[in-house]
Amino acid sequence: MAAVMEMNPTAGKSNCSQEMQVDKKLIPRKVPSLGSTRYVIAFITHLCNFTLKAQGVIMNITMVAMVNSTDHWFQFNGSTEMLPVDSFDSQNNVSKSRPAEGSGLGGQCALWEKWGPPQERSRLCTIALSGLMLGVFIAILLGGVISQAFGWPFVFYIFGGIGCICCLLWCFLVYDDPTSHPWINITEKEYIISSLAQQVGSSKPSFPIKAMVRSLPVWSIFLCCFSNNWLINTLVAYMPTYISSVFNINIRDNGFLSALPFIVSWGIGLLGGQLADFLLTKNVRLVTVRKIATVLGNLPSAVLLVVLPYLNSTYITTMTFLTLSCGLIPLCQSGIYINALDIAPRHSSFLMGASRGFAQTAAILAPTVCGFLLSQDAEFGWRNVFLLLFAINLSGLTFYLIFGEADIQDWAKERKLTRL
Template identity: 70%
Template sequence: MATMTELSPTAGKTKHSQDTRVDESLVPKKVLSFRSTRYGIAFIAHFCNFILMAQYAAINISMVAMVNGTNHQSQFNGSTESLPLDALGGSNDAPNSLPAEGSIFGGQHALWERWGPPRERSRLCTLALSGMMLGTFAIILLGGIISQTLGWPFVFYIFGGIGCVYCLLWFVLVYDDPVSHPWISVTEKEYIVSSLAQQVSPCKQPLPFKAMLGSLPLYAICLCSFSHQWLVTILIVYMPTYISSVFNVNIRDNGFLSAFPFIISWVTGILGGQLADFLLTKNFRLVTVRKIATFLGNFPSSVLLVALSYLTPDYITTMTLLIVSCGFTPFCQSGIYINALDIAPRHSSFLMGASREFGYTAAILAPTVSGFLLSQDPEFGWRNVFLLLFAINLSGLIFYLVFGDAVVQDWAKDRKLTRL
């Protein structure tokens, strides 16, 4: 009788040790650099998310010109006042791209399974994900101008063409892991491989679907992703409309006004990852860091939007609250959006894709529900939209704060294999 046993990499360790640190002595100082290969891959992923979000948001931005073009209007009207609320949300067309987006995010997290040292995952992942906010900024700023000067199809031609060229860059420069990368330094390769030795196993194992269905930390990620995506969707889709409806501002001529909050979000997203990794160096538990980041990305933003609906419209106050609200949302990038790497590093690509797809259902429902509320109650419609957003956001956040975790789950550990 021959027995082959594959031990769990976390066997014999306490729960506390699983969700904390990497030995500082294992981190060569000269590989902690933005010139390293792993940071290069993060920048490439950053540009990928820039293109992804620009292409998605282009549908909402170009919807005005599409409707006007269908009505045979010769001039592009940048104001959203002439656009039906249900069309503004893109509820019939925009969601078609969401399944592809979920698969892209799952694929990116598969990279960080092999490329992201535990101590640097927050900054690497948020550096990549923050490209979404930069893409939103670019399309809001430039979408109306392109539609007016060249025609709305050129919004898709330009950003679609950039995406095609970018694919070539991805195919040439991105590799599955450090071992297969031809240009990575030996020092960096050894550092990444050694830091991931306890988390990444070469042994392929099937997804434990039954155990996953009973995992509260996994449900916490999915539900909080849904509630946060509801918040982000309202900000992206309806913030230009809110500014236009309250102050009668022509969004075409004031594109920077609507785009500016997202450049702030881009900055805070990158800084949020740095902050999360900094807290880990100060002996904060990983689960505490994830929950702090998730709280900051949800609660302040939704509270500020509710407060906005009760204030007397004032240009400076309104823009300040919108900018601050939008600026807080990217903190979730170093919270729920990379939490799957903590609880199930071997299955994180699947889990992140699945949680993103679950969250993106909010991108389908939020514009439809919000458009209905605005059309039914012109006087208090915005207040109802923001109160509903707050209720959904708070529910998902509380569930995550109670049941969220950052310890590798039992169903995600290596299993003992026995051959008789």
């Protein structure tokens, strides 16, 4: 009896221990973010996006030197020199190299499918995507200065060198998933894997292309991304031109002031991800968070621009409107730009790449159409540009608000075969 009594408590403890271990596996433990592998990967992706966007903007800035002079020591008048208003054909040629940006951004989505816990996904993605706005800021701020001091080829040497460094960091520090990473902390690995266990299946997924084409939530992401990119590319290509044409200020001052809204945009983008995840911790529905972020990143920015030509604005008022308009755009990073991870986590890399590729057609169309409108109507050109921008932006946003979702779609769920 004594032997039995001594063994029973041990057996009970063993059973309790097993149950506690099961519970720990079912309920992921939060691990610190500072210095964690997933945030290191987000920072490296941030640098890659910085390089990706900066190189596209640099092409636009240096085109003036390349088409007007074969002299490598071509001198700019100031910090930046954007393409002239009437050269929309040249801007179209520059922009044709930019849809490849969609494939780079889409490939990153596969990372967050395996590395991004749902409760941290907004901030991880916005850390990565905010590198785009930082790239615009640095390229506009320093592109002309480097060209003036050393010649336009050095712009490509410097930013190309940064791109090579990013590639090395990516090759040595970024891995497909936590399981294959050699240096990740065990606690962090278990936290990420257990957080994603309910979303990502282990079997090889089928590719329901027909269901995707017929899916209204998918099309809502595509169209809203396109309308948002129309807004972004109009600001990037024509903000310096607008400031110069309205106020006739020195192009050197124009360059520095044109870069200012994008550093504000970079900071707001980082805060937007924190805000989105905070709302999720307060039990706000995921679809509500995505739509709030998308509205805040689209509607105020478009409204600020469309009212600008109707005001007798001072220089300070104009710069305030432009800075706010540009600064609020990255709030969409916590909305439409990561919505593919919500509705189809198993196919998110394809959907994000396809949506960004589709959206990047705005990089071709927006400068072309805007340049044409400005060249045809000197008096009301800017008013027409901003009205068209508002109409396109509002259309894409409305479609997303009606048809956008955040639940995993039926065609994206794992199919489990059963045998009778």
